[in-house]
Amino acid sequence: MEQWYQDARQYLKQYHFYHSIVSQPFEDWLGTGKPKRLQQMEQYCQQVTRAIDSIRDERQANLLRNEFIVADGSQRVAYELSGLSKSQYYVIRKRAMREWWQLINRHG
Numbered sequence: 602m603e604q605w606y607q608d609a610r611q612y613l614k615q616y617h618f619y620h621s622i623v624s625q626p627f628e629d630w631l632g633t634g635k636p637k638r639l640q641q642m643e644q645y646c647q648q649v650t651r652a653i654d655s656i657r658d659e660r661q662a663n664l665l666r667n668e669f670i671v672a673d674g675s676q677r678v679a680y681e682l683s684g685l686s687k688s689q690y691y692v693i694r695k696r697a698m699r700e701w702w703q704l705i706n707r708h709g
Contacts, residue, residue, distance in 0.1 A: 606695070609702040613669045616649040620670075652704040661697030664690075 619642040627635055635643075650670060656662040660683070667679035680690050 605702055606698060609698045609705075612702075612705065613649065613665070616646060617669055620646050648705065652701050655704050656697060656700050658697070658700075661693055661700060664694050664697050665701055668694075 623639065623643045623646055627639065629635070653662050653665050653670065656665070664679050664683060667674050667682050668676050671678075679694075680687070683690050683693070685693065
């Protein structure tokens with residue numbers, strides 16, 4: 602597997618982890634506001650979703666949303682919702698990952 606593809610997948614998996622944290626309600630019991638690390642995680646998540654929203658081909662954007670962004674998303678869910686054959690799915694998924702990775706690195 603190409604290095605950029607592995608890096609992009611890892612980045613999106615990291616998003617999934619961060620999103621599970623930042624989507625939880627934040628209780629500011631100490632009155633100090635959100636910790637800096639939590640704010641950084643939120644910015645990371647916003648960067649990922651903005652890049653996906655910037656993908657020109659809606660079919661590609663939806664593939665990534667259904668795999669990484671939506672609750673309970675997965676590669677299986679994205680494939681089933683795509684309505685594509687397996688080979689078509691993997692071709693479009695790779696194109697989507699490439700465009701997303703370029704957008705992330707351009708605007709990141």
